[in-house]
Amino acid sequence: MTLAIAEAWVEKPLRRFVDDARVLFALVLHPNGQVLGQHGFTRAVDVMGACALAAAIHASADHLGREVEGKPFSEMYHAGKERQIFIAPAATPAGPLIVLAVFDGDSSLGLVRLYFEELCTGLRAAAPAPQSAGPVIQENFEHELNRNLAILFGRAPADPARPDPRHPIA
C-alpha cells in the first residue's frame, strides 16, 4: 500500500480508512492545500495538484453553501464513469482538515461515508492540541508546503529537529 504521511498522527486513522473503505486514492490536507498524508499517488506533482484542486473545490463549496443555504456544504460527491470522488471536511482540535477520496466499483459511496466518519473520529483523537499545531498560514508557508511534499516522497525527514543525514533539508 502506497501510504505516505507528513504528520505522524495522521497515519493510523488514514491507514485504517484506506483499508476499510478500499479507496484508490486518499488525501488529508489543510484547507490551505498543505498535505498531511496521502495514499495512492506516486508523484509529488500529482499530490500538489490534487491538494490545490481539493482545497479550491472545498473553499468554493464552502462559500456557495453559505450563499444558498446559510451554511457551508459539508460533503461533496461526484460520480464519473469509472471512478468516483468524495471531498469532505474533518474537524480536529488542530483545526479543520479536508479529506479527498477517489474510489471505484470495489467500494461505494455508502462505505466511503461510513468509514469517513471513523476517519474523522480517529483524526480528532490523534490530532495535537491547537497551541502546538501553529497557525494555518505561516510566514514560511511555501517552504512548509514543499517540505510536506518532500517528506511524503522521501526527500526529507519527518522531524526537522532530527535531520536525516540521507535527506538533508536545503
Add this chain to the structure above:
Amino acid sequence: MSSPFAEQLDTLIRQRGVLGCLVVGERDGIIVDANLQVGVDGRAVAALAASLYRRARLSARAAGLGGVRFLQLEAEHGHIWAAGRDELVLVTIAESRAPAGRIRATMLQLAEALT
C-alpha cells in the same frame, strides 16, 4: 408522503424478531427507504450489506452459478438477509428467534417487486 417501498417494509417489520429492514442501492450502498427499530445503525448496515450482496453476486457469476437470489448471514445473535433486483437490495436484520423460513419466502416475494 410514503415511498413506493413503505408497504413492503411494513410487511417485513411486522414479522417476529425483525429489527429492521431496508431498501438499499446495490452500487452506492445508500438507503432508499428503511423501517428500523431504535438503536439499529441503518447507514452502516446498508453500506456493508449492499457491498456484501454485490460481492456475492459477482462471486456467483464468476463461479458460473448465475444470479444470487438470496443471501443469508448467520451471526452470533441474529441474521442479516438480503435479496436483490435491478440494482436494489432488500435487507432484513433480525434476531435469532425470527422465523427464517417465513421471512425468506416473504423477502423473495417482495424482491420481485423491487424496481
